[in-house]
Amino acid sequence: MDLLSLFPEWVLVHGPAAIVVLPLMVGALIALSPSEKLSWATTWFVTGLSGLMSLGLLLQVISHGPIAYAMGGWKPPLGIAYSVDGLNAPILLLISVIAFVCTVYALPSVIAEVEPEKRSPFYAAFLLSFAGLMGMVVTADAFNVCVFLEVSSISTYALVAMGSSRDRRALPSSFNYLIMGSIGATFFVIGIGFLYMQTGTLNMMDMARVLQDIGPGDRVVQLAFAFIVIGLGLKLAMFPLHTWLPTAYAYAPSFFTAFLAATATKAALYLLLRFTFTVFDPSWHFISNALMVIIAGLGILGMLAASLQAIFQSDIRRVLAFSSVAQVGYILLGIGMATTLGLTAGYLHILNHAIMKGALFLAVGAFWYRFGITKVSDMRGLGTTMPWTMAGFTVAGLSLIGVPGTVGFVSKLALAQAAAENGWWWAIGVIVLSSVLAIVYVGRMIEQAYFQPVPKINDKYIKRNEAPLTMLIPLWTLALASVAFGIDSHWPTSLAQGAAQVLGDGPILLVRETMPAIPAIPSTGGH
Amino acid sequence: MSDNKPTLSPQEIVDRAEAHPAAVPFLWLGSHKTQRNFIYIPLAGMIIFSVLGFVFPPKYPTLWEYGLSYAAIGFFSYSFVVLAAHPLFKMLSRPENYYGEDGEELELEGDVDNGEGSDA
Amino acid sequence: MLDFLTSFSPAFILIAAGVLAAFIPASNISSPVRKALLIGAPALALVLINTTFFSQNQSTYLGGTMSFAGIELTTLRIDNLSIIWGYIFCFAGILNGIFGLHEKCKITDTSALIYTGAGIGAVFAGDLITLFIFWELLALSSVFIVWRGGPKSYPAGMRYLAMHILSGVLLLAGLVIYGRATGSYAFNNIGLDAPGGWLMLLAFGIKAGFPLLHNWIQDAYPRSSVTGTVILSVFTTKLAIYALARGVAGTEMLIYIGGIMAVFPVFFAVLENDLRKVLAYSLNNQLGFMVAGVGVGSTLALNGVAAHVVIDILFKGLLFMSMGAVLHRVGTTKASELGGLFRSMPYTAVFCMIGAAAISAVPFFGGFVSKSMIIAAVFEDGQFIVFAMLLFASAGVLEHSGIKVPYFAFFAHDSGKRVREAPWNMLVAMGIAAFFCIYLAIPGPFGGMQYLYNMLPSEVAGEAKFIPYSADHVVFQMQLIMAAVFAFALLKRVGLYPPERRAQILDFDWTYRRLGLALVKWISAIWSRLGAFVTYMLKKFFGMIGRRIYQVFSPAGTFSQDAPSGIAAVLISGMLAAVLLVVYFF
Structure with a gap:
């Protein structure tokens, strides 16, 4: 069946702009909405629509190659260009699907965690954050990236702070995140500034073309690279720069934590890939050095140190947050290899980790929703009191460990194969070791839930109190996805291979003469 | 038929009563003479x-x-x-409990149904 | 519907039925449902195998493909070799189900279904990875059946599991090496020269009970429950024969291994007192014939192996069933405690004797048409030494299974035990098995031999045509049997026949159950002396490391404190400097 033919023409033509502009506009509108239900429904509708459009774009990219979109009809490099190719189309779909699934969950969760008068603005901020992430991913203009980075970041700070009605510690953590995030954004802008200084253009493809002329020896270009890596490193929680992440994840509203954990760092990872491999040239001496020493090295460090930290945490969300840092380490290790297999594995883990970590945080939110549980030690007997939620948590947890038949296994296996191909045998050892640590920190929670007795109140066992369906459905959607793609990993793997191919082709150069109608981007696709 | 022979020893009468009905005509198989002359x-x-x-x-x-x-x-x-x-x-x-696992009886107790109760 | 059911291996139907059975509560009302599953699932699988294979015209049906971690798996390959195993496994599954009807044990039913499914799945595996998965599932599901024998079967079950996990690990190692070297995981003739071939042969050998690797059979099988032993006797070892026939047929070494395997259990079977253990040795002895046949690898030999697998499952199942019935009624199968049971259990006695006649290859009984094919193939291959060994083993079979088992259980000295005849379901199962033991050996238009022979992997025609009912074959087989029975009667009469005595007979497992254990005990004694010191040092060492790790990583530790933004900013600058260093100067 040809799914693509089901999409109307305008989606495929104007989709790249619509997926950003629609949530941005609607977000502004629903801030004024009188009814939180209406806001929720609108958000749900908009994220769903974005998801459908992203799917259309992805299919279009797979079958007909990259899509270019010139904002307002201004031709690049002067105008702002959006482009969708094999590298960012899957990320767009991922972000919008996760947003859609999480929004279903938001209805009960937001009522429980956010004060009534703040709920409509909450959804508005969420849509802004969503629009910012989509914009970061879809745009082909370097400065536009900065703008969307700020849009998503600022709304994220506000959303994290809204967790304060549940836990006051959300405020300092949001502030901490704001400082760190701003430093990161500043570094990134400085990096882009340096690049602009040297190239005189902001369009990424044009930039790449000029950079090819300048060559790798230029000190300013090198400086720009360093600033961009650190700026993005902060956003994507590269190991020693991750300090904002655990507290932000721990105190943000449950629903937003799930969305944040599944998508925010992934968008930043995408930018890292985009800049390193297609704006700069990975064959340049200093880039390949940085990839091997900084990216892969910090990835390895993060895998071990953050996993160890996760073991010792007492707060469930902090355990999962540190685990996220460790998982980012896996992705960075894959990227750092800079081989096709390594990039495929890293990209695959971007997709897979979003699915499983989303499911885990949704389950944790449900634990809080029913019993106010935040601590690992409070998970006693959850296997009996919330069997379905806990089962979903367990499935996703096993995936995090990397049990065969789950997505976690697929990407870890791919990573190990890539390391073997590269001759990095020690990296396989680190992957195994880190997986063992994951067994410990996930096992600790599962042990509490299934092998500890149900707690008593007034000498009576706590009754079974399952999460509502609006929470269970999103949770199980993601948990089942993590099993389904673990058993038949053909589709995500082909997407990751498509992305790796885009990256492997190196810098995409803008050829000014032939640009207007169809961009001169090498054709890529999933298959 | 041999059943109707009037000269049954007391032992034979007991044997017949105890045996499965289908086995009654073949009880001679168990006699010492049969086993001896089988060769x-x-x-x-x-x-x-x-x-x-x-x-x-x-x-x-x-x-x-x-x-x-x-x-x-x-x-x-x-x-x-x-x-x-x-x-x-x-x-x-070696003695039966050489490996220290079998104890007195190797066989199972719970599974035995010697037919004294009602047959399943 | 049918298309859907034939699109995957029937193993999954059985496994699903097993999982379903686990959820059916063990009450009187619901257990008929479970029993219906137990008999219905293998019956359905049997029908599906048949329709799948004969609804198409190729000689090999490939289906059930799925992709796992990037490797294409073929979970359903039906060709004229695997289909025989498929048929007989399903059929045995049905018989086992009938035999176990009286039993209300959920664990046995569930694991029997999964075990049967795993056996069928492994037989139809088109690639080594599928084979490995079912290979391990076979071990895991069957150990629960061993453990049904009660607390005394736990150590034996653990040893059983250890051996089978070892077999699985060897298979995995072998297949990884093989797949890496050849780029293919297809399960076809591998041969010993292929990389990893030896490892896989060893893996198959453990499951097939090669000499010195055989002890798990005699260790675990006799300890299971009444129905458990019957179920166990069918699948694991016959699957190993299939794997050998598929993977390493024609390996000359196997001929000698098979010869030794056929001969040595004979001596142990005479000594052994527990009749179920005698049958376990006899199982090993029959496997020896099959392994020798696989080693020869000619058309005739492989036909003989396939036919003998079918017949062996029938008569060995029948013998184990009859001993199961005795155990069920009397509570023991020790020859020294039994005797004269034909008075109480005449039908069981008749069935047992039919099984004994079939295993002894009496003309017009099962073994006569299958075993002789293997022996003839060994002869035609010019392996006279092994041929002589197999003839010797044939006489030995008469001793342990042909005479000893029925004689000591049902005749011999009257033990005075008067029990009831076996339950009806056991009689039905034994009756069916006994019927096929005879039917499949009857030639001519009314007999079933033609069906057995038509089913064999290579057409029994032309040069390789094998006619069991030639005058000389019947006469000489009868000479052998009559002479052996005469020897038995004579030895018995002159008092040279060893009496049945209760004892533990040492076999090769002594090395690990006694010698190995003693070594471990000795080492642990030495260790405990060193222990105090070593433990102290280890505690100190790991305690120190643990404290360090905790100090660094715990929520209150250096690493996990929420760094104030100022410090974080310094850290960021430091990172920038590090990146610049790499970018500028590396």
Whole structure:
């Protein structure tokens, strides 16, 4: 069946702009909405629509190659260009699907965690954050990236702070995140500034073309690279720069934590890939050095140190947050290899980790929703009191460990194969070791839930109190996805291979003469 | 039929009462005389088939081409196996609980249904 | 519907039925449902195998493909070799189900279904990875059946599991090496020269009970429950024969291994007192014939192996069933405690004797048409030594299974035990098995031999045509049997036949159950002396490391404190400097 033919023409033509502009506009509108239900429904509708459009774009990219979109009809490099190719189309779909699934969950969760008068603005901020992430991913203009980075970041700070009605510690953590995030954004802008200084253009493809002329020896270009890596490193929680992440994840509203954990760092990872491999040239001496020493090295460090930290945490969300840092380490290790297999594995883990970590945080939110549980030690007997939620948590947890038949296994296996191909045998050892640590920190929670007795109140066992369906459905959607793609990993793997191919082709150069109608981007696709 | 013979010893009456109805006509199989005289059946069989062996020579022409050969193989192999059991038993047998796992009885208790209760 | 059902391996139907059975509560009302599953699932699988294979015209049906971690798996390959195993496994599954009807044990039913499914799945595996998965599932599901024998079966079950996990690990190692070297995981003739071939042969050998690797059979099988032993006797070892026939047929070494395997259990079977253990040795002895046949690898030999697997499952199942019935009624199968049972269990006695006649290859009974094919193939291959060994083993079979088992259980000295006849379901199962033991050996238009022979992997025609009912074959087989029975009667009469005595007979497992254990005990004694010191040092060492790790990583530790933004900013600058260093100067 040809799914693509089901999409109307305008989606495929104007989709790249619509997926950003629609949530941005609607977000502004629903801030004024009188009814939180209406806001929720609108958000749900908009994220769903974005998801459908992203799917259309992805299919279009797979079958007909990259899509270019010139904002307002201004031709690049002067105008702002959006482009969708094999590298960012899957990320767009991922972000919008996760947003859609999480929004279903938001209805009960937001009522429980956010004060009534703040709920409509909450959804508005969420849509802004969503629009910012989509914009970061879809745009082909370097400065536009900065703008969307700020849009998503600022709304994220506000959303994290809204967790304060549940836990006051959300405020300092949001502030901490704001400082760190701003430093990161500043570094990134400085990096882009340096690049602009040297190239005189902001369009990424044009930039790449000029950079090819300048060559790798230029000190300013090198400086720009360093600033961009650190700026993005902060956003994507590269190991020693991750300090904002655990507290932000721990105190943000449950629903937003799930969305944040599944998508925010992934968008930043995408930018890292985009800049390193297609704006700069990975064959340049200093880039390949940085990839091997900084990216892969910090990835390895993060895998071990953050996993160890996760073991010792007492707060469930902090355990999962540190685990996220460790998982980012896996992705960075894959990227750092800079081989096709390594990039495929890293990209695959971007997709897979979003699915499983989303499911885990949704389950944790449900634990809080029913019993106010935040601590690992409070998970006693959850296997009996919330069997379905806990089962979903367990499935996703096993995936995090990397049990065969789950997505976690697929990407870890791919990573190990890539390391073997590269001759990095020690990296396989680190992957195994880190997986063992994951067994410990996930096992600790599962042990509490299934092998500890149900707690008593007034000498009576706590009754079974399952999460509502609006929470269970999103949770199980993601948990089942993590099993389904673990058993038949053909589709995500082909997407990751498509992305790796885009990256492997190196810098995409803008050829000014032939640009207007169809961009001169090498054709890529999933298959 | 033998059932109607008037001269049943008391032991035979008890045996008949205890045995399964289908086994009653065959109780003679258990008698000492039958077991003692059983030997003549295989002896006769062996002789008959040995003679037949000369009539139908074996398909595989080998050392043991003679009609008697398989009877000899059967007899000596069997005797060897059984006689070897004596020294082997001396060499290999140990008390039943040698490995300390079997205790007094190896068999299961819960699964036994000797039919005294109602049959499932 | 049918298309859907034939699109995957029937193993999954059985496994699903097993999982379903686990959820059916063990009450009187619901257990008929479970029993219906137990008999219905293998019956359905049997029908599906048949329709799948004959609804198409190729000689090999490939289906059930799925992709796992990037490797294409073929979970359903039906060709004229695997289909025989498929048929007989399903059929045995049905018989086992009938035999176990009286039993209300959920664990046995569930694991029997999964075990049967795993056996069928492994037989139809088109690639080594599928084979490995079912290979391990076979071990895991069957150990629960061993453990049904009660607390005394736990150590034996653990040893059983250890051996089978070892077999699985060897298979995995072998297949990884093989797949890496050849780029293919297809399960076809591998041969010993292929990389990893030896490892896989060893893996198959453990499951097939090669000499010195055989002890798990005699260790675990006799300890299971009444029905458990019957179920166990069918699948694991026959699957190993299939794997050998598929993977390493024609390996000359196997001929000698098979010869030794056929001969040595004979001596142990005479010594052994527990009749179920006698049958376990006899199982090993019959496997020896099959392994020798696989080693020869000619058309005739492989046909003989396939036919003998079918017949062996029938008669060995029948013998184990009859001993199961005795155990069920009397509570023991020790020859020294039994005797004269034909008075109480006449039908069981008749069935047992039919099984004994079939295993002894009496003309017009099962073994006669299958075993002789293997022996003939060994002869035609010019392996006279092994041929002689197999003839010797044939006489030995008469001793342990043909005479000893029925004689000591049902005749011999009357033990005075008066029990009831076996339950009806056991009689039905034994009756069916006994019927096929005879039917499949009857030639001519009314007999079933034609069906057995038509089923064999290579057409029994032309040069390789095998006619069991030639005058000389019947005569010489009868000579062998009659002479052996005469020897028995004679030895018994002159008092040279060894009496049945209760004892533990040492076998090769002594090395690990006694010698190995003693070594471990000795080492642990030495260790405990060193222990105090070593433990102290280890505690100190790991305690120190643990404290360090905790100090660094715990929520209150250096690493996990929420760094104030100022410090974080310094850290960021430091990172920038590090990146610049790499970018500028590396």
